[in-house]
Amino acid sequence: MSRVIDGKPDAVRSALIALLAEGHLLIEDVPGVGKTMLARALAATVDADVRRIQFTPDLLPGDITGVSVFNPVQRQFEFTPGAVFAHIVIADEINRSSPKTQSSLLEAMEERQVTVDGRTHVLPSPFLVVATQNPLEMEGTYALPEAQRDRFLLRISMGYPDSAAEALMLRQRDTVNPLDALTPVVTARQVTSMIAWARGVHVAPALEDYAVALAQSTRSHPDIRLGASPRATLQLVRAAKVRAALDGRAYVIPDDLTALLAPVFAHRLIANRSAAGGRAGAVVVADALAGIAASVRVPLAQRA
DSSP, X not given: OTTTSTTOHHHHHHHHHHHHTTOOXXXXXXXXXXXXXXXXXHHHTXXXXXXXXXXXXXXXXXXXXXXXXXXXXXXXXXXXXXXXXXXXEEEETGGGSOHHHHGGGHHHHHHSEEEETTEEEEOOSSOEEEEEEOSSOOTTOOOOOHXXXXXXXXXXXXXXXXXXXXHHHHXXXXXXXXXXXXXXOXXXXXXXXXXXXXXXXXXXXXXXXXXXXXXXXXXXXXTEEEOOOHHHHHHHHHHHHHHHXXXXXXXXXXXXXXXXXXXXXXXXXXXXXXXXXTSOHHHHHHHHHHHHHHHXXXXXXXXX
Protein backbone atom coordinates (compact mmCIF):
# COMPACT_ATOMS: atom_id res chain seq x y z
CA MET A 1 0.00 0.00 0.00
CA SER A 2 2.87 2.38 0.77
CA ARG A 3 4.11 1.95 -2.81
CA VAL A 4 0.84 3.53 -3.96
CA ILE A 5 0.26 6.10 -1.20
CA ASP A 6 3.54 8.03 -1.13
CA GLY A 7 4.58 9.69 2.12
CA LYS A 8 1.43 8.77 4.08
CA PRO A 9 2.41 5.92 6.44
CA ASP A 10 -0.10 7.04 9.08
CA ALA A 11 -2.99 6.81 6.60
CA VAL A 12 -1.91 3.31 5.54
CA ARG A 13 -1.60 2.26 9.17
CA SER A 14 -5.08 3.62 9.96
CA ALA A 15 -6.58 1.61 7.10
CA LEU A 16 -4.98 -1.56 8.49
CA ILE A 17 -6.26 -0.76 11.98
CA ALA A 18 -9.80 -0.34 10.66
CA LEU A 19 -9.61 -3.66 8.80
CA LEU A 20 -8.19 -5.70 11.69
CA ALA A 21 -10.35 -4.06 14.37
CA GLU A 22 -13.52 -4.95 12.43
CA GLY A 23 -14.38 -1.30 12.12
CA HIS A 24 -15.05 1.02 9.21
CA LEU A 25 -12.97 3.88 7.85
CA LEU A 26 -14.11 7.38 6.85
CA ILE A 27 -11.58 9.33 4.79
CA GLU A 28 -12.46 13.02 4.73
CA ASP A 29 -10.36 15.45 2.73
CA VAL A 30 -10.22 17.75 -0.28
CA PRO A 31 -10.31 16.26 -3.80
CA GLY A 32 -7.20 14.84 -5.39
CA VAL A 33 -5.19 13.82 -2.33
CA GLY A 34 -5.65 10.06 -2.74
CA LYS A 35 -8.74 9.15 -0.69
CA THR A 36 -10.10 6.66 -3.21
CA MET A 37 -6.58 5.51 -4.09
CA LEU A 38 -6.01 4.49 -0.46
CA ALA A 39 -9.25 2.51 -0.41
CA ARG A 40 -8.43 0.78 -3.69
CA ALA A 41 -4.87 -0.01 -2.55
CA LEU A 42 -6.18 -1.69 0.60
CA ALA A 43 -8.67 -3.69 -1.46
CA ALA A 44 -5.97 -4.76 -3.92
CA THR A 45 -3.82 -6.29 -1.19
CA VAL A 46 -6.57 -8.61 0.08
CA ASP A 47 -7.73 -11.59 -1.98
CA ALA A 48 -11.42 -11.01 -1.31
CA ASP A 49 -14.61 -9.68 -2.88
CA VAL A 50 -14.44 -5.93 -3.43
CA ARG A 51 -17.24 -3.63 -4.58
CA ARG A 52 -17.12 0.09 -5.26
CA ILE A 53 -20.26 2.20 -4.97
CA GLN A 54 -20.30 5.70 -6.43
CA PHE A 55 -22.79 7.55 -4.24
CA THR A 56 -24.99 9.95 -6.21
CA PRO A 57 -28.30 11.70 -5.45
CA ASP A 58 -30.25 9.15 -7.51
CA LEU A 59 -28.75 6.09 -5.80
CA LEU A 60 -31.46 3.98 -4.15
CA PRO A 61 -31.24 1.86 -0.97
CA GLY A 62 -32.00 -1.25 -3.01
CA ASP A 63 -28.91 -0.61 -5.13
CA ILE A 64 -26.86 -1.11 -1.97
CA THR A 65 -28.70 -3.78 -0.01
CA GLY A 66 -30.33 -5.70 -2.86
CA VAL A 67 -33.94 -6.35 -3.88
CA SER A 68 -36.38 -9.22 -4.21
CA VAL A 69 -37.15 -10.02 -7.86
CA PHE A 70 -40.05 -12.21 -9.01
CA ASN A 71 -38.96 -15.38 -10.80
CA PRO A 72 -41.73 -16.29 -13.26
CA VAL A 73 -40.40 -19.84 -13.66
CA GLN A 74 -40.31 -20.67 -9.96
CA ARG A 75 -43.29 -18.34 -9.36
CA GLN A 76 -41.67 -16.84 -6.26
CA PHE A 77 -39.55 -13.89 -5.26
CA GLU A 78 -35.77 -14.35 -5.20
CA PHE A 79 -33.32 -12.09 -3.41
CA THR A 80 -30.72 -10.42 -5.60
CA PRO A 81 -27.80 -9.22 -3.43
CA GLY A 82 -26.74 -5.59 -3.73
CA ALA A 83 -23.29 -4.04 -3.86
CA VAL A 84 -22.84 -4.24 -0.06
CA PHE A 85 -22.37 -8.02 -0.27
CA ALA A 86 -18.58 -7.97 -0.41
CA HIS A 87 -15.66 -8.19 1.99
CA ILE A 88 -14.50 -4.64 1.24
CA VAL A 89 -16.99 -1.97 0.12
CA ILE A 90 -15.65 1.35 -1.16
CA ALA A 91 -18.34 4.00 -0.64
CA ASP A 92 -17.07 6.85 -2.78
CA GLU A 93 -18.37 10.34 -1.89
CA ILE A 94 -20.84 8.88 0.58
CA ASN A 95 -22.34 12.26 1.45
CA ARG A 96 -23.64 12.78 -2.10
CA SER A 97 -26.56 10.39 -1.62
CA SER A 98 -29.79 11.10 0.22
CA PRO A 99 -30.20 10.32 3.94
CA LYS A 100 -32.55 7.47 3.00
CA THR A 101 -29.81 5.81 0.95
CA GLN A 102 -27.16 6.50 3.60
CA SER A 103 -29.34 4.84 6.23
CA SER A 104 -29.33 1.58 4.25
CA LEU A 105 -25.78 1.06 5.48
CA LEU A 106 -26.60 1.38 9.19
CA GLU A 107 -27.60 -2.24 9.77
CA ALA A 108 -24.83 -3.56 7.53
CA MET A 109 -22.08 -1.58 9.26
CA GLU A 110 -23.16 -2.40 12.81
CA GLU A 111 -24.69 -5.90 12.64
CA ARG A 112 -23.01 -7.14 9.45
CA GLN A 113 -26.32 -8.23 8.00
CA VAL A 114 -29.04 -6.86 5.73
CA THR A 115 -32.80 -7.24 6.18
CA VAL A 116 -34.90 -7.07 3.03
CA ASP A 117 -38.63 -7.89 2.93
CA GLY A 118 -38.48 -9.32 6.42
CA ARG A 119 -35.63 -11.72 5.67
CA THR A 120 -32.14 -11.33 7.11
CA HIS A 121 -29.08 -11.97 4.95
CA VAL A 122 -25.66 -12.26 6.60
CA LEU A 123 -22.75 -10.37 5.05
CA PRO A 124 -19.39 -12.05 4.38
CA SER A 125 -16.57 -11.93 6.91
CA PRO A 126 -14.42 -9.91 7.15
CA PHE A 127 -16.53 -6.89 6.23
CA LEU A 128 -15.14 -3.38 5.87
CA VAL A 129 -16.65 -0.15 4.56
CA VAL A 130 -14.17 2.47 3.41
CA ALA A 131 -16.05 5.72 2.74
CA THR A 132 -14.75 8.97 1.31
CA GLN A 133 -16.20 12.44 1.41
CA ASN A 134 -15.21 16.00 0.59
CA PRO A 135 -15.70 18.33 3.60
CA LEU A 136 -15.51 21.56 1.60
CA GLU A 137 -17.85 21.23 -1.37
CA MET A 138 -21.29 21.24 0.24
CA GLU A 139 -23.39 21.77 -2.90
CA GLY A 140 -25.46 18.70 -3.63
CA THR A 141 -24.36 16.86 -0.49
CA TYR A 142 -26.11 15.58 2.61
CA ALA A 143 -24.21 15.71 5.89
CA LEU A 144 -23.81 12.33 7.56
CA PRO A 145 -26.11 12.08 10.60
CA GLU A 146 -24.70 11.32 14.02
CA ALA A 147 -25.86 7.68 13.90
CA GLN A 148 -24.00 7.16 10.62
CA ARG A 149 -20.79 8.80 11.82
CA ASP A 150 -20.87 6.71 14.99
CA ARG A 151 -20.65 3.56 12.83
CA PHE A 152 -17.18 4.53 11.61
CA LEU A 153 -14.28 3.37 13.75
CA LEU A 154 -11.85 5.99 12.43
CA ARG A 155 -12.02 9.24 10.54
CA ILE A 156 -8.77 10.35 8.96
CA SER A 157 -7.56 13.04 6.59
CA MET A 158 -4.95 12.34 3.95
CA GLY A 159 -3.48 15.82 3.78
CA TYR A 160 -1.21 17.09 1.03
CA PRO A 161 2.02 15.16 0.37
CA ASP A 162 5.37 16.77 1.11
CA SER A 163 7.40 18.15 -1.79
CA ALA A 164 9.64 15.07 -2.10
CA ALA A 165 6.69 12.66 -2.21
CA GLU A 166 4.84 14.84 -4.72
CA ALA A 167 7.90 15.06 -6.98
CA LEU A 168 8.32 11.27 -6.78
CA MET A 169 4.68 10.86 -7.75
CA LEU A 170 5.22 12.99 -10.86
CA ARG A 171 8.16 10.85 -11.96
CA GLN A 172 6.61 7.46 -11.27
CA ARG A 173 2.99 7.91 -12.32
CA ASP A 174 3.29 9.67 -15.64
CA THR A 175 2.99 6.42 -17.60
CA VAL A 176 2.32 3.70 -14.99
CA ASN A 177 -0.50 3.26 -12.50
CA PRO A 178 1.05 1.83 -9.29
CA LEU A 179 -2.22 0.09 -8.47
CA ASP A 180 -1.65 -2.27 -11.41
CA ALA A 181 1.46 -3.67 -9.71
CA LEU A 182 -0.29 -4.54 -6.45
CA THR A 183 -1.13 -8.18 -5.83
CA PRO A 184 -2.98 -9.73 -2.88
CA VAL A 185 -0.75 -10.62 0.07
CA VAL A 186 -3.45 -12.14 2.32
CA THR A 187 -6.70 -13.99 1.84
CA ALA A 188 -10.00 -13.20 3.52
CA ARG A 189 -9.52 -16.24 5.77
CA GLN A 190 -6.07 -15.01 6.85
CA VAL A 191 -7.52 -11.59 7.65
CA THR A 192 -10.18 -13.28 9.80
CA SER A 193 -7.42 -15.14 11.68
CA MET A 194 -5.51 -11.89 12.26
CA ILE A 195 -8.68 -10.24 13.55
CA ALA A 196 -9.14 -13.08 16.04
CA TRP A 197 -5.51 -12.80 17.14
CA ALA A 198 -5.78 -9.04 17.65
CA ARG A 199 -8.90 -9.55 19.77
CA GLY A 200 -6.72 -11.59 22.15
CA VAL A 201 -4.27 -8.74 22.85
CA HIS A 202 -4.24 -8.10 26.60
CA VAL A 203 -5.79 -4.94 28.04
CA ALA A 204 -5.14 -4.40 31.74
CA PRO A 205 -8.17 -3.46 33.89
CA ALA A 206 -6.51 -0.13 34.69
CA LEU A 207 -6.36 0.67 30.97
CA GLU A 208 -10.00 -0.26 30.54
CA ASP A 209 -10.82 2.23 33.30
CA TYR A 210 -8.59 4.77 31.54
CA ALA A 211 -10.51 4.34 28.27
CA VAL A 212 -13.81 4.80 30.11
CA ALA A 213 -12.47 7.92 31.83
CA LEU A 214 -11.47 9.40 28.47
CA ALA A 215 -14.94 8.77 27.07
CA GLN A 216 -16.73 10.14 30.14
CA SER A 217 -14.62 13.29 30.02
CA THR A 218 -16.04 14.07 26.59
CA ARG A 219 -19.57 13.78 27.97
CA SER A 220 -18.96 16.27 30.76
CA HIS A 221 -16.68 18.69 28.90
CA PRO A 222 -18.16 22.22 28.83
CA ASP A 223 -17.26 22.73 25.16
CA ILE A 224 -18.83 19.45 23.97
CA ARG A 225 -22.59 19.12 23.42
CA LEU A 226 -22.56 15.47 22.30
CA GLY A 227 -19.92 13.24 23.87
CA ALA A 228 -18.52 9.86 22.88
CA SER A 229 -20.93 6.93 22.89
CA PRO A 230 -20.28 3.58 24.61
CA ARG A 231 -19.71 2.20 21.10
CA ALA A 232 -16.88 4.70 20.75
CA THR A 233 -15.27 3.45 23.97
CA LEU A 234 -15.47 -0.14 22.78
CA GLN A 235 -14.00 0.74 19.40
CA LEU A 236 -11.21 2.76 20.99
CA VAL A 237 -10.07 -0.31 22.90
CA ARG A 238 -10.39 -2.54 19.84
CA ALA A 239 -8.33 -0.15 17.75
CA ALA A 240 -5.72 0.09 20.52
CA LYS A 241 -5.38 -3.71 20.49
CA VAL A 242 -4.65 -3.69 16.77
CA ARG A 243 -2.18 -0.82 17.15
CA ALA A 244 -0.36 -2.81 19.81
CA ALA A 245 -0.32 -5.89 17.55
CA LEU A 246 1.09 -3.89 14.64
CA ASP A 247 3.88 -2.74 16.96
CA GLY A 248 4.63 -6.34 17.87
CA ARG A 249 3.15 -6.22 21.36
CA ALA A 250 0.65 -8.61 22.94
CA TYR A 251 -0.53 -5.94 25.38
CA VAL A 252 -1.94 -2.41 25.18
CA ILE A 253 -0.16 0.60 26.67
CA PRO A 254 -1.63 4.06 27.42
CA ASP A 255 0.01 5.54 24.31
CA ASP A 256 -2.12 3.24 22.15
CA LEU A 257 -5.28 4.83 23.55
CA THR A 258 -4.13 8.44 23.46
CA ALA A 259 -2.73 8.13 19.92
CA LEU A 260 -6.12 6.93 18.66
CA LEU A 261 -8.23 9.29 20.76
CA ALA A 262 -8.76 11.92 18.03
CA PRO A 263 -9.24 9.54 15.05
CA VAL A 264 -11.79 7.45 17.00
CA PHE A 265 -13.63 10.18 18.93
CA ALA A 266 -13.44 13.45 16.95
CA HIS A 267 -16.05 12.68 14.27
CA ARG A 268 -18.55 11.54 16.91
CA LEU A 269 -18.43 14.72 19.01
CA ILE A 270 -20.44 17.92 18.52
CA ALA A 271 -19.15 21.19 19.93
CA ASN A 272 -21.27 23.69 21.82
CA ARG A 273 -22.04 26.71 19.68
CA SER A 274 -21.37 29.00 22.62
CA ALA A 275 -17.88 27.53 22.98
CA ALA A 276 -16.91 28.10 19.36
CA GLY A 277 -16.35 31.84 19.64
CA GLY A 278 -15.83 32.16 15.91
CA ARG A 279 -13.82 28.96 15.67
CA ALA A 280 -14.89 25.98 13.59
CA GLY A 281 -16.53 23.15 15.47
CA ALA A 282 -13.74 20.76 14.42
CA VAL A 283 -11.18 23.04 16.04
CA VAL A 284 -13.17 23.16 19.28
CA VAL A 285 -13.41 19.37 19.34
CA ALA A 286 -9.69 18.96 18.62
CA ASP A 287 -8.77 21.37 21.43
CA ALA A 288 -11.14 19.61 23.82
CA LEU A 289 -9.66 16.18 23.06
CA ALA A 290 -6.13 17.50 23.48
CA GLY A 291 -7.11 18.90 26.86
CA ILE A 292 -8.77 15.64 27.88
CA ALA A 293 -5.70 13.60 26.90
CA ALA A 294 -3.54 15.92 28.99
CA SER A 295 -5.81 16.06 32.04
CA VAL A 296 -7.09 12.50 32.51
CA ARG A 297 -4.77 10.62 34.83
CA VAL A 298 -2.70 7.96 33.06
CA PRO A 299 -2.55 4.68 34.99
CA LEU A 300 0.92 3.66 36.17
CA ALA A 301 2.30 0.15 35.92
CA GLN A 302 2.19 -1.87 39.12
CA ARG A 303 5.49 -3.15 40.41
CA ALA A 304 5.79 -6.87 40.94
